[in-house]
Amino acid sequence: MKRTSPLHQLRYAVRHPGRIVPHVRRLLRDTWYRLRTSDHVAYYRAVMKSDTARNPEAAVGSQTHKRWLALGRMQFDYLKGHGLLPEHTMLEIGCGNLRAGRLFIDHLKPGHYYGIDISPDILFAAQATLVEHGLRDKLPHLTPVRDLTFAFLPDEHFDVVHAHSVFSHSPLHVIEECFAHVARVMKPSGWFDFTFDRTEGEEHQVLREDFYYRAETLIALADAHGLDAVLMDDWEKLPHRQSKIRVTRRA
Known part of the structure; x- marks a missing residue:
C-alpha cells in the first residue's frame, strides 16, 4: 500500500499516535515551502535550513548522536571493504555535516576528499565537525552547489x-541530471554508490521530501545514460532501511 494513501495514513496514525502532531507540522511546512520556492533544489534547501537550525545530526537523518556515529561508520566500513584506498580521490554528493565524511577525510590523503551539498547551512555544521575531529590538516573541499x-x-x-x-529525497529529474554528468568526473575504473528508498510496488512520494523508487527504474535510467548499474546485495544485509546501487562507466 502506498504511504500516500488515506487508508495507510489512517492505519499509521492509529499505530503511532505520538507522530500525528509532528506529521501535521511537517505537512504545514511542506505547503509553505512549496508556495515560496520555484524548484525542488530550492525547496529542499529550505527544508535543510529549517532542520539544521534545530539539530544538524537530525537534519541528515540521525535522531541520536549514537545513531549518527553508527551510520557514518557503516558507510565508511562498507566502502573501505570494497576497496577505498587512502590514495583515492573521492566525491561525496550530499555530504551533510560529515556523518561519514569525517571518516573518509581521515582515511584519505590530504586534499583527496570533495564534499558538495545544496545546503550552505549544513556545510557550516560540516566545518564544525572538521574542527571537532581535528581534520583541518586534511584540507577537504566543501562546496555548496545549486x-x-x-x-x-x-x-x-x-x-x-x-x-x-540523497536520491531518497530527489525527484527523478534530479537523479537523471546526476546520471547525465557523473561519468565525466569519474575515472574509467571508478564507481558511484548511491542509496535510495526502495519499493517493490508503485513508485510514490511523501510530501515533497521522500521518494520511493523501484530498483529497476533507476538501473534503467542509468543505462540510458551509458552507465552500468547493479543492486548491491551485500548492503541489504546491513542494518539500514535503504537499498544501494553501484554505477560504473560503460567501457
Whole structure:
C-alpha cells in the first residue's frame, strides 16, 4: 500500500499516535515551502535550513548522536571493504555535516576528499565537525552547489563517488541530471554508490521530501545514460532501511 494513501495514513496514525502532531507540522511546512520556492533544489534547501537550525545530526537523518556515529561508520566500513584506498580521490554528493565524511577525510590523503551539498547551512555544521575531529590538516573541499551537473569539477578525477540518502529525497529529474554528468568526473575504473528508498510496488512520494523508487527504474535510467548499474546485495544485509546501487562507466 502506498504511504500516500488515506487508508495507510489512517492505519499509521492509529499505530503511532505520538507522530500525528509532528506529521501535521511537517505537512504545514511542506505547503509553505512549496508556495515560496520555484524548484525542488530550492525547496529542499529550505527544508535543510529549517532542520539544521534545530539539530544538524537530525537534519541528515540521525535522531541520536549514537545513531549518527553508527551510520557514518557503516558507510565508511562498507566502502573501505570494497576497496577505498587512502590514495583515492573521492566525491561525496550530499555530504551533510560529515556523518561519514569525517571518516573518509581521515582515511584519505590530504586534499583527496570533495564534499558538495545544496545546503550552505549544513556545510557550516560540516566545518564544525572538521574542527571537532581535528581534520583541518586534511584540507577537504566543501562546496555548496545549486545542481548536480558538477560543472566546476575536472574530467575523470574521482575514483569513488558516493551519495547516501540523497536520491531518497530527489525527484527523478534530479537523479537523471546526476546520471547525465557523473561519468565525466569519474575515472574509467571508478564507481558511484548511491542509496535510495526502495519499493517493490508503485513508485510514490511523501510530501515533497521522500521518494520511493523501484530498483529497476533507476538501473534503467542509468543505462540510458551509458552507465552500468547493479543492486548491491551485500548492503541489504546491513542494518539500514535503504537499498544501494553501484554505477560504473560503460567501457
